[in-house]
Amino acid sequence: MNRFQASPAVKPRRSRDITIISLLAILIIVMFVISMNTGLMRLSPLDVLHTLLGGGTEQQKLILFDFRLPRIVISILVGAGFAVSGCILQGLSRNALAEPSTLGINAGAGFAVIIFISFVPDTTAAHIYVLPLMALVGAVLTAALIYGLSYRREDGLSPTRMILIGIAVGAGIYAFQLILSLRLDPQNFQFVSIWLAGKIWGGDWRFVLALLPWIVILLPYTFYKSRVLNLLSLGDQTSAGLGLPVEKERILLLAAAVILSGACVAVSGGIGFVGLIAPHLARRLVGPKHQVLLPACALVGALLLITADTIARWILQPAELPTGIVVAIIGAPYFLYLLARSKA
Amino acid sequence: MAASTHSTAESTKMDGAMPLKSRPAAAAFILFFGLAAMLFGLALSVSVGAADIKLATVWEAVFRFNPDLQQHQIIRELRIPRALAGALVGACLAVAGAIMQGMTRNPLADSGLLGLNAGASAALALTFALAPASSFLYIMLYCFIGAAAASILVFGIGSLSHSGLTPLRLTLAGAAVSALLLAVSQGVAILFHLSQDIAFWMAGGIGGANWTQLRIMTPWITGALILAMLLSRSITLLSLGRDVAAGLGQRTRLVQFIGMIVVVILAGAAVSTVGPIAFVGLIIPHITRYLVGVDYRWILPCSAVLGSLLIIFADIAARLINAPYETPIGALIAVIGVPFFVYLASKRKGEL
Numbered sequence: 009m010n011r012f013q014a015s016p017a018v019k020p021r022r023s024r025d026i027t028i029i030s031l032l033a034i035l036i037i038v039m040f041v042i043s044m045n046t047g048l049m050r051l052s053p054l055d056v057l058h059t060l061l062g063g064g065t066e067q068q069k070l071i072l073f074d075f076r077l078p079r080i081v082i083s084i085l086v087g088a089g090f091a092v093s094g095c096i097l098q099g100l101s102r103n104a105l106a107e108p109s110t111l112g113i114n115a116g117a118g119f120a121v122i123i124f125i126s127f128v129p130d131t132t133a134a135h136i137y138v139l140p141l142m143a144l145v146g147a148v149l150t151a152a153l154i155y156g157l158s159y160r161r162e163d164g165l166s167p168t169r170m171i172l173i174g175i176a177v178g179a180g181i182y183a184f185q186l187i188l189s190l191r192l193d194p195q196n197f198q199f200v201s202i203w204l205a206g207k208i209w210g211g212d213w214r215f216v217l218a219l220l221p222w223i224v225i226l227l228p229y230t231f232y233k234s235r236v237l238n239l240l241s242l243g244d245q246t247s248a249g250l251g252l253p254v255e256k257e258r259i260l261l262l263a264a265a266v267i268l269s270g271a272c273v274a275v276s277g278g279i280g281f282v283g284l285i286a287p288h289l290a291r292r293l294v295g296p297k298h299q300v301l302l303p304a305c306a307l308v309g310a311l312l313l314i315t316a317d318t319i320a321r322w323i324l325q326p327a328e329l330p331t332g333i334v335v336a337i338i339g340a341p342y343f344l345y346l347l348a349r350s351k352a
Numbered sequence: 353m354a355a356s357t358h359s360t361a362e363s364t365k366m367d368g369a370m371p372l373k374s375r376p377a378a379a380a381f382i383l384f385f386g387l388a389a390m391l392f393g394l395a396l397s398v399s400v401g402a403a404d405i406k407l408a409t410v411w412e413a414v415f416r417f418n419p420d421l422q423q424h425q426i427i428r429e430l431r432i433p434r435a436l437a438g439a440l441v442g443a444c445l446a447v448a449g450a451i452m453q454g455m456t457r458n459p460l461a462d463s464g465l466l467g468l469n470a471g472a473s474a475a476l477a478l479t480f481a482l483a484p485a486s487s488f489l490y491i492m493l494y495c496f497i498g499a500a501a502a503s504i505l506v507f508g509i510g511s512l513s514h515s516g517l518t519p520l521r522l523t524l525a526g527a528a529v530s531a532l533l534l535a536v537s538q539g540v541a542i543l544f545h546l547s548q549d550i551a552f553w554m555a556g557g558i559g560g561a562n563w564t565q566l567r568i569m570t571p572w573i574t575g576a577l578i579l580a581m582l583l584s585r586s587i588t589l590l591s592l593g594r595d596v597a598a599g600l601g602q603r604t605r606l607v608q609f610i611g612m613i614v615v616v617i618l619a620g621a622a623v624s625t626v627g628p629i630a631f632v633g634l635i636i637p638h639i640t641r642y643l644v645g646v647d648y649r650w651i652l653p654c655s656a657v658l659g660s661l662l663i664i665f666a667d668i669a670a671r672l673i674n675a676p677y678e679t680p681i682g683a684l685i686a687v688i689g690v691p692f693f694v695y696l697a698s699k700r701k702g703e704l
Contacts, residue, residue: 179693184686187679191677201542333539337536
């Protein structure tokens with residue numbers, strides 16, 4: 009599966025990878041322009057370009073820079089974050105169906121956010137920086153709980169058990185989310201229910217600032233660790249045999265994955281399935297080597313989410329669908345397709 | 353090593369520690385004392401609530417009804433239908449779970465976890481949005497359709513692959529179908545500005561049950577339960593394995609088909625009344641099998657009784673825990689259900 013030695017076959021492969029990655033980047037730029045055009049106010053692509061380059065009317069500037077642009081940037085960051093998180097989880101668990109939402113981590117992050125909103129009930133400015141932290145705490149605690157429940161001294165960390173327990177813990181947390189959200193006043197309830205369904209919060213650069221540091225630190229970190237991920241995805245024994253401190257590396261990478269998805273949940277609510285689909289698509293495009301897979305994965309995730317968000321804004325104009333619903337409606341059938349195809 | 357989702361033929365076997373014999377005496381004991389406890393629970397359920405009512409008043413409201421007394425009216429119009437609906441729904445969910453576990457030999461089967469409840473919910477959300485004036489009969493029928501669609505999806509996907517319906521595969525398919533249908537319900541609820549009420553219903557609430565609902569759903573549920581009892585011997589055979597059942601001359605496909613219809617009616621009726629309550633169908637059949645053994649002629653009625661008891665008492669607790677507010681019963685049962693699921697999932701060594 010993995011090719012570690014430099015063999016003559018590597019070279020054409022590498023140029024192919026570069027082509028694919030550049031292609032993905034170009035697609036993202038195209039989607040970016042389309043997404044900038046989409047919305048209640050119609051702006052032609054030329055207007056968009058013109059405004060981006062410094063021209064345009066005040067109104068055009070306002071729409072693009074204050075409403076659409078931050079939202080698009082957030083979709084790109086969140087898509088990349090979830091995708092890389094899913095890719096790490098799939099590599100670590102050696103299970104193709106692992107991702108932050110099937111493992112219950114997103115539910116835990118969302119739960120922490122709802123607890124916070126229940127006790128500090130006004131949804132104003134200060135929240136923006138606190139919410140990601142709350143989500144992180146929730147995600148980390150949930151991940152620790154699932155890890156603890158599925159770890160057995162006799163047979164270690166069984167991926168199957170981890171997924172089943174993740175589903176159960178997720179279902180339980182979901183029930184508690186409902187209890188808490190029912191106690192909120194109608195305005196906060198509306199906010200929470202839309203947010204839980206996975207809505208990209210638009211119109212505010214502060215969300216971008218709140219999310220950016222996590223992405224900027226953790227994505228390069230995981231790219232840096234891609235060799236370790238290659239080894240770990242071969243299995244514990246093989247990696248230990250090659251001199252890798254398995255337990256330590258696994259915890260570090262797991263923490264990176266959990267923190268990434270927690271931060272993303274904080275600004276996007278419960279968007280599931282990106283973390284599942286993006287790694288699969290990326291693996292088909294560039295193969296299983298994490299050095300290329302992780303960056304490709306980030307790009308595919310960003311592309312997926314920016315597309316889903318554009319659809320969410322466009323499909324029912326002037327009403328707007330939470331992005332998470334669009335992703336689930338596309339993602340769940342794909343998940344079922346993977347499940348039906350997977351051997352074992 | 354590198355492969356995912358392992359499974360073996362061994363894995364689909366029911367719990368190895370389960371006593372292989374059937375225990376009719378234990379079953380008769382459960383049925384007798386269970387029914388007695390049910391009567392007590394129903395009476396308690398009627399007397400507990402925002403307005404506390406003495407058991408003597410309950411007795412009077414039933415047997416010497418005085419329409420001028422407000423308490424009698426509360427009892428007749430709110431409390432009694434609520435208690436009865438709880439009992440019926442508990443029986444429905446538990447029997448549906450027992451049939452699914454028996455037929456698929458999947459210890460993790462439950463109408464909530466396998467997406468049937470979510471299917472019924474999506475159908476209900478669509479009904480609220482598109483035809484808000486529908487009578488309860490139609491709401492229930494749409495819920496049947498939703499549950500049927502979800503079960504076809506889950507079992508269809510689960511059986512498409514070579515290795516067939518392993519517990520893991522079925523649970524994953526159920527989780528994905530649930531996520532999909534939940535997204536549909538949420539989308540509909542948000543687009544049509546359906547209020548917080550639908551969310552309360554989604555969390556599972558028996559508070560809204562009324563006599564009309566009971567009158568409409570009781571014949572369906574009774575019919576489905578009778579059908580389930582008629583099938584019970586075949587389900588016992590199926591729970592030993594399809595090959596065994598087929599070898600004994602059973603038409604396994606027909607049995608599974610009728611079994612799924614029964615499950616769809618039971619789950620659909622339950623969800624249309626109280627919302628998607630998960631885990632009842634998971635927990636109760638396991639406890640019942642542990643107590644009465646492997647014969648589904650005993651498992652089904654005992655599951656029905658124990659399921660009723662669980663919901664009746666959970667509903668009482670839901671009203672007491674945070675009075676005067678009601679705690680959604682679905683969440684309350686998840687508190688018991690999740691550890692139970694974790695226990696079941698981690699009991700098996702290695703892979704499922």
